[in-house]
Amino acid sequence: MYQPTTDATDLIVRFINAPHDPQLQDQIAALKNQGPEQAAYVEKLLQDWLQDDMQRTVTTRPTKKIIPICKWCAVVVILLLAVGCYLHFRSRSSLIVSANQTGYIDSFLLADGSKAILNSSASIAYPKSFDKELRQLYMQKGEAFFAVPVKNDQPFELIVGESVHLKLDAAAFNVRMDKNKIAVYVTDGKVKMKGEGEEELLLTPGLQGIYSPKGLEQEIMVSDGALAWKTGRLRFTNVPLKEVLQVIRNYYDIQVEVPPSAHTILKKKVTANFESEGAEKVLEVVSKKIGVYLTKDKEGRYYLTLK
Template sequence: MKQQPDIDVVIRYLEEPGHEEHKRSLDEWLQLDAANLDIFLETKALWQGEVLPATGSYDIAHQWQLLDAQLTATSLPPVTVTVPPVQAVPTPSKGKARALGTSTWWAAAAAAIVIAAAVIIYRQPAYIAQQTAQNTDSLLLPDGTRLYLNAHTSVKYPRNFQKNSRDIFVQQGEVFVDVKHMPEKPFSVHLKNVDIEVLGTSFDVKETKQGVKVFVQSGKVKAIYRNGKNAVILTPGEEAEMLLAGTTISTRHHRNNNPIAWKTGQLTFVDAPLSEVAEILEDYYKVNIVLKGEGLADKKLLATFHKESLTEVLDILSKTLQVQAVQKDSLVEIY
């Protein structure tokens, strides 16, 4: 039987926290690696749409106490795992012992893992956070996968990937992912309500106020709503938009790589209507373009731009389509 990625254990548990089999699976998985508690808390925060806390901000002992009670409970309702500020772990008073009951083995194992987890998280964080300001950046992950980060983007990734899975978390912004091909070790990107699964490919994922956009340059990816109600498989040139509020997926096919122009610096238009050109230029140059006049939206443009300024593009646009473009700060009006 094919072994499932470790993250599936967490996802199944978060979907049905009262399911005994899922609780046992999570229990066993947490004991395999001290860093797994951190992974669980990260995934739970994203699952619930929370802002991920800074690395090392978990009260490890407190989290283990909560999980101990939750995973060993048989009739009580699920306990919510919270992420409080870091607090000093109190030293037990001499002469006092905690009643372990039938959980002696689990408590002993948990205590050992708590100590190991504390060392890992405070001395060598299990996760590395990367955030960009106004410039783009790139970084190489431990497995050889390269991430290209657009401006104002934040991602988190493990210092070392698990044995049978590779998981990263996009907290905000846009990332182009060039995945190292490892069929035996699937690569997954997790956002607020969407998960993306790949084997070896290059694709772009962008989180917007409305939802998530996924564009595939090469290979194949599967984008899944976390609630499991809808999914789509994308091939080269295809882009999907998945809204935060809902389960609908809209797709479109691109004849060019304009969705990743922020990375390549190149925009290509082949008989593209001006309405489409305006939409792409708005996203690339971060401006608002308004078309004023009948028939403007249907005018067709055949042109290629490579790292030209907006002023240069508007000048070429005006001469090619016989229109007038006026820019006022971040507003562009075309007559």
């Protein structure tokens, strides 16, 4: 059962006294979005307050029964928020959740003909049929590749986690969710990427957008290494070491560090192709090509250092 905090109650009281304040409106909306119990608590407090106010009005001015305009505004705003929260929770609960627990790559077609390829442990949620005005789905964790076709002027929106929105008409792109960042790599078409509190970023083929605590950043990818989990190949042709190591870390799920004293090597170019080699073998080849030492500590972390 929901136990309201003093701060939550104080927020509602302040909102009742100043329903036109946009900051308070946002805070009330955030409180209601925390869950159905929070939403119900806000509505009940408003109803109790409104009922008390009407009783006081009947006692002192029995012929008018008028509620001040500002309080009617508060009623309208909270009712609208309640409807929005209800639709939000209902729409989320009616989605089909597809979680890949097979240990292998899985793929399927969505109702609009879009193709979704899920890496092991990836999870997405989508409706049985898309809305006429918007094709919207959610990605909850892991890594996945999407190939989205044009569909009768219906924009496509993918909500990644709780903070990143991707909007497009038709495109092919890869999404990877890590603990501290979300990376979106586009192979075809155009994707608009927006993080919470960030300006929209336009991604075209060969560009990768990264959303992290640092904000929203864009980088040029020389290789298609972001798709290595899907293709099973690591192919590098004059690719900067910085990008090569990023691909290796993601593909093998390992830690590879370059100390500050050796950061100059990150700009060196690597040309090499791998298909079934293990992580250590790949790193050995890369380190020899650029002329650096490769070491490994007790925790399994790899280090590239200058000779």
